[in-house]
Amino acid sequence: MTELAPYAATSRASRGRRIAEPAPEGRSEFQRDRDRIVHSTAFRRLEYKTQVFVNHEGDLFRTRLTHSIEVAQIARSIARNLALNEDLVESVALAHDLGHTPFGHSGQDALNECMHEHGGFEHNLQSLRVVDLLEQRYGAFDGLNLCFETREGILKHCSRTNARKLGDVGERFLLNHRPSLEAQLANFADEIAYNNHDVDDGLRSGLITLDDLSAVPVFAVHLEQVRREFPELLDRRLIHETVRRMINRFVTDLTNESRCLISDYAPTDIEAVRRAPPLISFSAEVKRLQQELQSFLRGRLYRHYRVQRMANKAKRVVRELFSAFMEETQLLPPDYRDRAKFDAPRAIADYIAGMTDRYAIKEHRRIFAIDMF
Ligand code: MG
Numbered sequence: 001m002t003e004l005a006p007y008a009a010t011s012r013a014s015r016g017r018r019i020a021e022p023a024p025e026g027r028s029e030f031q032r033d034r035d036r037i038v039h040s041t042a043f044r045r046l047e048y049k050t051q052v053f054v055n056h057e058g059d060l061f062r063t064r065l066t067h068s069i070e071v072a073q074i075a076r077s078i079a080r081n082l083a084l085n086e087d088l089v090e091s092v093a094l095a096h097d098l099g100h101t102p103f104g105h106s107g108q109d110a111l112n113e114c115m116h117e118h119g120g121f122e123h124n125l126q127s128l129r130v131v132d133l134l135e136q137r138y139g140a141f142d143g144l145n146l147c148f149e150t151r152e153g154i155l156k157h158c159s160r161t162n163a164r165k166l167g168d169v170g171e172r173f174l175l176n177h178r179p180s181l182e183a184q185l186a187n188f189a190d191e192i193a194y195n196n197h198d199v200d201d202g203l204r205s206g207l208i209t210l211d212d213l214s215a216v217p218v219f220a221v222h223l224e225q226v227r228r229e230f231p232e233l234l235d236r237r238l239i240h241e242t243v244r245r246m247i248n249r250f251v252t253d254l255t256n257e258s259r260c261l262i263s264d265y266a267p268t269d270i271e272a273v274r275r276a277p278p279l280i281s282f283s284a285e286v287k288r289l290q291q292e293l294q295s296f297l298r299g300r301l302y303r304h305y306r307v308q309r310m311a312n313k314a315k316r317v318v319r320e321l322f323s324a325f326m327e328e329t330q331l332l333p334p335d336y337r338d339r340a341k342f343d344a345p346r347a348i349a350d351y352i353a354g355m356t357d358r359y360a361i362k363e364h365r366r367i368f369a370i371d372m373f
Contacts, residue, residue, distance in 0.1 A: 003083065004083055004084070004085055005082070005083035005084065005262075006267075006268060006269055007181060007262065007267040007268070007269055007270060007272065007273050008083060008084045008085045008181065008182070008270070009030070009084075009085045009088045009149045009180045009181075009182050009270055010085065010270075011023075011028045011029035011030065011147075013269070013270055014029055014147050014148060014149055015147070015148035015149065015168070016147065016148060017145050017146065017147055017148070018132070018141075018145060019140065019141045019145050021140075021145065028087050029147050030085060030087035030088040030090075030091050030147060030149070030150065031087045033087075033088075033091040033095075033144070033146045033147055033150045034087060034090050034091040034094060036144040036145075036146065037091060037094045037095045037098070037131070037144065037146075038094065039137075040098070040130075040131075040135050040137070040144060041135060041137075042098040042099075042130045042134070042135060042354070043065075043094065043095075043098065044065075045354065045356050046063065046064035046065035046067075046068055046097060046098070046100075047063055047064075047065040047356075048063065048356030048357055048358055048359070049063060049064040049065075049097075049100055049101075049102055049103075049104075049356055049357060050062070050063055050064065050103070050104055050357055051064065051067065051100075051104035051105065051194070052104060052198060052201060052202075052301065052302065052307065053201060053205060053307075053310075058204070058205070060204060061201050061204065061205070062197045062198075062201055064097045064100055067097065067193060067194065067197065068093060068094050068096065068097055069094075070193040070197060071093040071094075071096065071186065071189045071190050071193045072089070072090045072093035072094050072189075074189040074192050074193055074247070074251060075089040075090065075092075075093045075182075075185055075186045075189035076089055076090055076093075077251060078185055078188075078189065078251060078254060078255050078258075079182060079185060081255050081259075082181070082185070082255065082258060082259060082262070084181050084182050084185060085180075085182050088149055088150065088153070088180065088182040088183075089153075089182045089185055089186050089189070091146070091150045091153070092150055092153030092154060092182060092183055092186040093186045093189060093190070095127060095131060095146075095150065095153075095154050096127060096153070096154060096156070096186060096190060097123070097127065098126075098127045098130045098131065098154075099123045099124065099125070099126025099127030099128070099129060099130050099353060100123050100126075100127075100353075101121075101123065101126075101318065101352065101353045101355075102314070102317075102318070102352075102355045102356055102357045102359070102360040103310075103311070103314030103315075103317070103318070103357055103360070104314075105311075106310075106311035106312075106314045106315050107314055107315070107318050107360075108121065108122075108123050109315065110314070110315035110318035110319050110322075111318055111322070111349055111352060111353060113319070114318070114319060114322040114323075114345075114349070115345060115349050118345035118346065118349075119345075119346070120159075121349050121353070122157075122158075122159075122162070123353075124154070124155055124156050124157050124158065125155065125158060125162055126350075126353050127154045127155075128151060128154050128155050128166075128169070129350070130143070131143050131144045131146050131150075131151065131154065132144075132146075132151070134350060134354070148168060148169065149179075149180055149182070149183070151169045152169055152172070152179045152180065152183055153179055153180065153182060153183030153186055155169055155170075156183075156187055158170060158173045159173075160173060160174060172274065177274045177275060178273060178274055178275075178276060178277070178278055178279075179274070180270055180273060180274075181258075181262070181270075181273055181279060181280055184278060184279065184280035185258075185280050187280075188254055188280055188281075188282070191290070192247060192250045192251065192254070195250075195290065195293050195294060195297065196243050196246055196247050196250075197243075198297050198301060199213065199219065199243055199246075199293070199297070200239060200240070200243050202297070202300075202301045203239050207300075207301055207304045207306060207307065208300050208301055208304075210223070210238075210239070212296075212300060213296070215296070216292055216293050216296045217289060217292060218246055218249065218289040218290070218292065218293055219242065219246065219293065222242045222245040222246050222249070223238075223242045225245060226238060226241040226242050226245065249286070249289075250282070250286065250290065253282055253283050253285075253286040254280070254281070254282055254286075256283070257281050257282055257283045257286075258279060258280045258281060261279045261280070261281060262279050265277070265279055267279070314357075317360050317361060317364045318352060318360070320364060320367075320368065321352055321360065321363060321364055321367065322348060322349075322352060324367050324368075325340075325344075325348040325351070325352075326344060326345065326348060329341075329344055329347075329348075331367065332347070332348070332351060333351075336348070336350070336351045
């Protein structure tokens with residue numbers, strides 16, 4: 001690793017783990033966090049959780065696992081160029097979606113509605129619950145006992161009500177402080193990754209076409225470039241050449257703009273970063289390009305009737321599972337049934353949130369199909 005900037009997060013300046021542990025040998029604290037995340041059960045489940053396209057719709061669509069790996073790749077590249085801590089951005093990127101429900105945003109919306117009177121459901125907070133509590137692997141503690149900086153990065157948003165219950169990691173939402181630059185960066189890398197791979201997956205699915213996308217300036221400009229450079233290029237290669245140029249544009253712009261902001265503000269250390277305004281940002285022009293792309297995806301892809309049909313089914317699966325378990329907690333597997341004695345809605349939400357898409361569908365069948373036990 002190149003030498004870190006003074007405002008980067010370091011193992012040495014870490015606010016530490018909830019339960020103190022001896023320093024790791026041969027790797028940094030944040031590398032240890034990453035390793036724990038990669039070995040977790042929740043991480044392996046990401047392979048069968050999707051955001052836009054449900055797993056069985058095709059083998060080549062992004063899953064939450066490949067999405068998280070793309071986020072880590074983008075975040076690490078930028079971190080290296082800004083002399084930030086690559087190990088920390090990687091940990092945050094790989095963990096950022098661990099709390100996602102099955103069926104992407106529709107699953108989360110449905111679970112949030114079900115939990116309306118029981119404290120709500122929020123996937124960011126759930127990711128933190130996974131690493132703080134729900135993973136059961138270590139003898140000495142529940143969860144993964146990650147460093148404060150990794151946990152702070154996982155908790156991207158949080159309501160003030162929830163922040164008050166979270167102690168150290170909730171504090172910044174009450175004080176209006178920022179997280180580390182690594183956490184800010186992982187958040188942008190997430191956006192860059194999904195905007196671009198949703199374009200690619202959207203085209204692959206046939207729900208949107210190159211013609212549709214030509215109305216989006218940032219796509220049109222790069223498509224034009226590729227066509228000029230390779231007039232014969234068709235289909236997948238044309239798309240990939242265009243998407244990779246878009247990613248590059250976003251990454252380069254984010255790096256340059258952030259470098260300027262950081263150098264103007266000149267934070268002396270990570271504590272100064274926390275009190276500073278956001279220092280990772282796109283330029284005004286690229287922010288606009290990115291918003292245009294996002295609103296295209298929202299209108300044309302996420303609200304496409306075929307995506308909506310799947311989302312509608314997904315919500316039904318989540319809602320029906322939730323009510324069946326609420327009505328009869330004896331239907332829950334033993335671990336969750338025991339926890340349901342103390343707080344049934346939360347135990348049920350944890351169980352459902354942990355499900356992969358296909359597990360949720362199977363579980364729904366096991367509970368509701370008369371000919372299946
Ligand atoms: Mg994400």
